[in-house]
Amino acid sequence: MKSSRDSYVSTTNACKLCKPMGACLAFRGIEGAVPFLHGSQGCATYMRRYIISHFREPMDIASSSLGEKHAVYGGEANLILGLKNVLSKFSPRLIGVATTCLTETIGDDVPMILRKFHRESRIEHAGPDLPLLVSVSTPSYSGTHMEGFHAAIKAVTDQVCIALPGSAAQDRINLLPGFLSPADIRYLKEILVDFGIHAVVLPDISETLDGPALEDYEKIPSGGTPIQDIRSMGKACGTIQFGRTLGYEDTAGSRLHERFNVPLHALGMPVGLRETDRFFSLLEDISGLPTPRKHALERGRLIDAFVDAHKYLFGKRAVIYGEEDLVVGLTSFLAETGIRPVICASGGRSGRFREAVEQVTRDILAESPMVCDGVDFHEIAGEAEKLAPDLLVGHSKGYHLSSRWKIPLVRVGFPIHDRFGGQRTLHVGYRGTQSLLDGIVNAFIGSKQEDSPVGYGYM
Amino acid sequence: MALSVKERPDSEPERIDLNDVRQEILDRYPTKVARKRAKQIVINRAGGGAEVPEIEANTRTIPGIITQRGCTYAGCKGVILGPTRDIVNITHGPVGCGFYSWLTRRNQTRASTPEDENYMTYCFSTDMQEEDIVFGGEKKLRAAVLEAYEIFRPKAISIFSTCPVGLIGDDVHTVAREMKEHLGINIFAFSCEGYKGVSQSAGHHIANNGIFTHVVGLDDTRKEGKYSINLLGEYNIGGDAFEIERILHRCGITVVSTFSGNSTYTQFSNAHTADLNTIMCHRSINYVAEMMETRYGIPWIKINFIGAGATAKTLRKIARYFEDPELADRVEEIIESEMPDVEKVRDEVRARCEGKSAMLFVGGSRAHHYQELFREIGMITVSAGYEFAHRDDYEGRNILPDIRVDADSRNIEELHVEPDPERYRPRKNPEELERLAREGFRFKDYDGMMSDMPARTLIIDDISQYETERLIEIFKPAIFCAAIKEKYAIQKKGIPMKQLHSYDSGGPYAGFRGAVNFYREIDRMVNTKIWSAIKAPWQKSPELSAGYAWNA
Ligand code: SF4
Numbered sequence A: 001m002k003s004s005r006d007s008y009v010s011t012t013n014a015c016k017l018c019k020p021m022g023a024c025l026a027f028r029g030i031e032g033a034v035p036f037l038h039g040s041q042g043c044a045t046y047m048r049r050y051i052i053s054h055f056r057e058p059m060d061i062a063s064s065s066l067g068e069k070h071a072v073y074g075g076e077a078n079l080i081l082g083l084k085n086v087l088s089k090f091s092p093r094l095i096g097v098a099t100t101c102l103t104e105t106i107g108d109d110v111p112m113i114l115r116k117f118h119r120e121s122r123i124e125h126a127g128p129d130l131p132l133l134v135s136v137s138t139p140s141y142s143g144t145h146m147e148g149f150h151a152a153i154k155a156v157t158d159q160v161c162i163a164l165p166g167s168a169a170q171d172r173i174n175l176l177p178g179f180l181s182p183a184d185i186r187y188l189k190e191i192l193v194d195f196g197i198h199a200v201v202l203p204d205i206s207e208t209l210d211g212p213a214l215e216d217y218e219k220i221p222s223g224g225t226p227i228q229d230i231r232s233m234g235k236a237c238g239t240i241q242f243g244r245t246l247g248y249e250d251t252a253g254s255r256l257h258e259r260f261n262v263p264l265h266a267l268g269m270p271v272g273l274r275e276t277d278r279f280f281s282l283l284e285d286i287s288g289l290p291t292p293r294k295h296a297l298e299r300g301r302l303i304d305a306f307v308d309a310h311k312y313l314f315g316k317r318a319v320i321y322g323e324e325d326l327v328v329g330l331t332s333f334l335a336e337t338g339i340r341p342v343i344c345a346s347g348g349r350s351g352r353f354r355e356a357v358e359q360v361t362r363d364i365l366a367e368s369p370m371v372c373d374g375v376d377f378h379e380i381a382g383e384a385e386k387l388a389p390d391l392l393v394g395h396s397k398g399y400h401l402s403s404r405w406k407i408p409l410v411r412v413g414f415p416i417h418d419r420f421g422g423q424r425t426l427h428v429g430y431r432g433t434q435s436l437l438d439g440i441v442n443a444f445i446g447s448k449q450e451d452s453p454v455g456y457g458y459m
Numbered sequence B: 001m002a003l004s005v006k007e008r009p010d011s012e013p014e015r016i017d018l019n020d021v022r023q024e025i026l027d028r029y030p031t032k033v034a035r036k037r038a039k040q041i042v043i044n045r046a047g048g049g050a051e052v053p054e055i056e057a058n059t060r061t062i063p064g065i066i067t068q069r070g071c072t073y074a075g076c077k078g079v080i081l082g083p084t085r086d087i088v089n090i091t092h093g094p095v096g097c098g099f100y101s102w103l104t105r106r107n108q109t110r111a112s113t114p115e116d117e118n119y120m121t122y123c124f125s126t127d128m129q130e131e132d133i134v135f136g137g138e139k140k141l142r143a144a145v146l147e148a149y150e151i152f153r154p155k156a157i158s159i160f161s162t163c164p165v166g167l168i169g170d171d172v173h174t175v176a177r178e179m180k181e182h183l184g185i186n187i188f189a190f191s192c193e194g195y196k197g198v199s200q201s202a203g204h205h206i207a208n209n210g211i212f213t214h215v216v217g218l219d220d221t222r223k224e225g226k227y228s229i230n231l232l233g234e235y236n237i238g239g240d241a242f243e244i245e246r247i248l249h250r251c252g253i254t255v256v257s258t259f260s261g262n263s264t265y266t267q268f269s270n271a272h273t274a275d276l277n278t279i280m281c282h283r284s285i286n287y288v289a290e291m292m293e294t295r296y297g298i299p300w301i302k303i304n305f306i307g308a309g310a311t312a313k314t315l316r317k318i319a320r321y322f323e324d325p326e327l328a329d330r331v332e333e334i335i336e337s338e339m340p341d342v343e344k345v346r347d348e349v350r351a352r353c354e355g356k357s358a359m360l361f362v363g364g365s366r367a368h369h370y371q372e373l374f375r376e377i378g379m380i381t382v383s384a385g386y387e388f389a390h391r392d393d394y395e396g397r398n399i400l401p402d403i404r405v406d407a408d409s410r411n412i413e414e415l416h417v418e419p420d421p422e423r424y425r426p427r428k429n430p431e432e433l434e435r436l437a438r439e440g441f442r443f444k445d446y447d448g449m450m451s452d453m454p455a456r457t458l459i460i461d462d463i464s465q466y467e468t469e470r471l472i473e474i475f476k477p478a479i480f481c482a483a484i485k486e487k488y489a490i491q492k493k494g495i496p497m498k499q500l501h502s503y504d505s506g507g508p509y510a511g512f513r514g515a516v517n518f519y520r521e522i523d524r525m526v527n528t529k530i531w532s533a534i535k536a537p538w539q540k541s542p543e544l545s546a547g548y549a550w551n552a
C-alpha cells in the first residue's frame, strides 16, 4: 500500500481536514447542543466557514478566543468565561468542548476545568438548567476530521449514557451512522420507521444542518439526537455502527457493548447493492419483519438501472478519494456497476483501509485497486496519471485534477463548495445508490456529448 | 425626510429609539461584558460639523461570543499573500490551518501565459504530527522548503507559522535565512501565529511588514508609463482589480504593483519605482504607504473604486496629483464615456430601491466603501461596523495620536524605516506639496466611516451573532451585508444577505462596470418575492413587527 511517508515531506493539497472540525460536526447533531472550541478563535472561524459553505446553513462554534498571554499561561479563565457566555446567550442543553492544537500543546486539562466549572456554576445557579458538558481531546497533529468525529461520538456516549434499571428494550436500537449527509440521515430514519424499529441515531444532523426557512430564527436549530435518548442508549437491544475502517475496538459502539452489554453490529457504510443488502438483512433480523415492499421495489429498480447503465460504465477507470469509510463504500458500489476502481485514496490513516477495500472488492474484481492511505492530492495525481482514469469520485477538492485531465468529477461527501445541494446528496441505501448511479452515468454521457464533434443529441 | 424602512401600507412606522435599542442589547450581557460592549456600540453624531463619537476597536473578542473575526494567520497567509500567484507559500503547522486557507477567498489571478508560474491552486503544509510537536518541527520545515524548491524552482518561498509553532519554539526565521543562503532564492518567514493579534488585522500587518522588508526594493526596473501608481489594499475579489486595471489602463495610468490582488513577486520587488501610492483598504495597508514614503519618497492618497461616483472622484484625484492637463482631459473623457451605461442602470434600479435600508458589518474598509454604492441607488445605511478595523478607520486619522497601544498591538512589530541612501527620491518637493495642500489637495487623508454616515445611525464594532440577530429583528433592514458565516443565519430570518468578502460568487463590484453589477444584484435581492412565501398559506397571520423611522 502506498503511504505518504514513502514520498513527500510537504502535504500538498491535503485530502483530509482537521480533527476538531469533525468533532464540531458530530456535536451539531445533538439536540440543543453548541460546539465549543478551546483555542484561538481562528480555528473556530475557519471551520464554521467550511461547514457553512457546504451545508448553506448557520453553524455556530463558540471559541475561548485565546491570545498570546493565555497561550503561555493556560486558557482556563477564558474557557470558563466563554462557557458562561454561551450559557447566557444560547441556553444550550449540551456544550461539546473540543480542544485544538494550541490547547493540546499547552496541555490544558479540559475535563478538570469543566468539572470545576460545573461545580461552581451549580452553586451559582442552583437550578436544573445547567447543560451537560462533554469534552473531547482533538489534536490535529494526530488524526483527521474523521477521527475527531468518532472521538466526539465516543465522548458523548461515554459521558452521557448512564445505567438505567430494567431490561433492554426489544424494539430499540442505536444507529451510529458516521459522517453522512442530512439527506442520508433522513432516509435512514425513514427506513427504520418502515421496519417499525425505534432507533437512537447519533448524531442526527438531518435537521440541524439542513433546516427549513423560518419566520422565527432559532438560536440552536431544532432537531438532533435528544439527550434523553442518548442517556438511555445502554437500554437498546443492539448498536449498528457503519464504517469498516472503524474496527471493533474503542469505538462508541464497542464501549456501549462493554459497559451495557449492547450487542454491536459493525457494518460497512451501506453504499451500493451488497453493503445495503447486509444492512437490510440485519434490519430484518432485528425487526423480525421482511423488507417492506417500498424498499424491495427500490432495490429492484436499482438492479434494473445497473443493467441499463452497464453499457456506459463497463471498464471505466475510477479514482475514488475522501474519507476512508466513504471510499470503501463507494468502491464496493462502483465495482458492482462494472467500473474498475483503480485508486482508492484517503488522507486518513486508520490502518484498516486496505483490508476494508479488499473485503468489498475481493469477490468481484479480478484485480484489486491501488489503495493509498495518508496521501494528499499531489500523490494521488502522481499515481493516477500512470493509470489513465476516466472518472473521479470524491469531494470538491478534486476539481483541479478533473479540469487538468478533462475527466468528469462526481461530487460526493464533504466538502462540496462548487456545486449546489451538497447537504442533500444521498449516498446510502438503495435510493442513495440509485442517485449516485444516475449522477455517474450522466457525467459520462455529458462529457461524451460535449467532446463529440458530431453533436449527438441522442446518447 | 422620514423614510419607513419596510413599506407597510396600513401601519404607521413606529419610531425606534436607538438609545433604547443599544440599552436593550447591552442589558442582556453580564455586567463585565456589557461594559466592554458599551464602548463598541455607539450612536453616530456625525454630520453638520459635529464631532464623531469615540468607539473602541481592535480589542480582543470576548470568549464564547460568536464573532466574525478570523486569526492572525488567516490575515497573513490568506488575505495578503494568498492572492500572489508566484510565491510558494508553506504553512508550518498541523493540517487544518492550511486546508482552510486554501483558495477559500475568491481572489482571482491572471497569469500572462499558461506557462507562467501560478501556485495559487496549491496548498502546502508541513502537516505536523505528534512527533514534530514533541521534538520540534524545524527539520521537517527545512525538508519541506527544499522539496518545494526542487519540484517548482520558484522565485521565492514563504513560511507561515500557526499557533502550535510559536508554542514549541520553532525558529522559522533562522530556517528561512539558512535555506535562503543554501538555495539562493528569496525565502522569508512570518511569525503569524493565530493567537498573536486580536483579529486578522494583525496578520495583515505582519505580512506587509515582511513583504516590505524582504521584497520591496529588490528590482529597480521601471515600468513604462508617464503616470505610475501602486494600488494598495485591493485584493481582486471577484475580479475587482481587473476592472480597476481596465479603467486605469484606459486613462493611461500604469499600475506598477497591486498589494496584493492579481499580484506577482516581481511587482512587489519594484513597487518602489511608482510615483504615487493609492490606498483602497486603509486598514490593511496604510502603514506600508507610510513606510514607502519615508524610505522612497512616494506620497500616498486615499482612494476608493467602490461606487461609480467614487471611481470618478478617484480618477480625478490621481490626475490632480500628476498635475498634467493631458491626463486630466483623458480622465474626463473616460468618465464621460463610461457613465451613461452606469446611469441608465442606476436610475432604473433606483426607482425600485429608493428609501430601502441596508446594514453593513464586514471587513476593515468594505463596510464603509459599499455605503457609496447603496447611496447611488437611493438606499440608506442605518447601521454599520467593521470586523477587524481600528479606531482611525471609524473616526479618521486625526485621532491616531490618541490610540492607546495595548499588549496585543505591541505584539506586532513596528518597523523602523529610514530613507534609502540610493533609492530615496521625493516625488514632489516641499513647495509643490504645500501648494497642492493650499489648493485643497489632501495627502494621507482618511476621515473614516463615521463622518461619512448620517447622525442617528448605529455603529457597532466586531458585532456578535447575538447582536446581529437583535438588529435584524428590530430594524428589519432590506438587506444585510456581512460574510458567508453570517449569511444563512440572517437569511433564515427572511432578510436578504449579501456577502461582501466573497461576493456570493458575483463581482466585480469595483469601478464602473462593477457598480452596474452591484446595482443589479441588490435590485434582484431586495425585490425578490421569495420571502413572502416563508409562511405557508395556512399559517398566514397579520405581520407584526416594528417599523423604523429614520431622520436625516
Ligand atoms: S490549529 Fe489545529 S485545530 Fe486549529 S485549524 Fe489548525 S489544524 Fe485545525
Ligand code: SF4
Pocket (backbone or CB within 6 Å): A040, A041, A042, A043, A044, A046, A101, A102, B071, B072, B073, B074, B096, B097, B161, B162, B163, B164, B192, B193, B194, B195
Ligand atoms: S491554529 Fe492558530 S493559526 Fe491555525 S487556524 Fe487556529 S488560530 Fe489560526
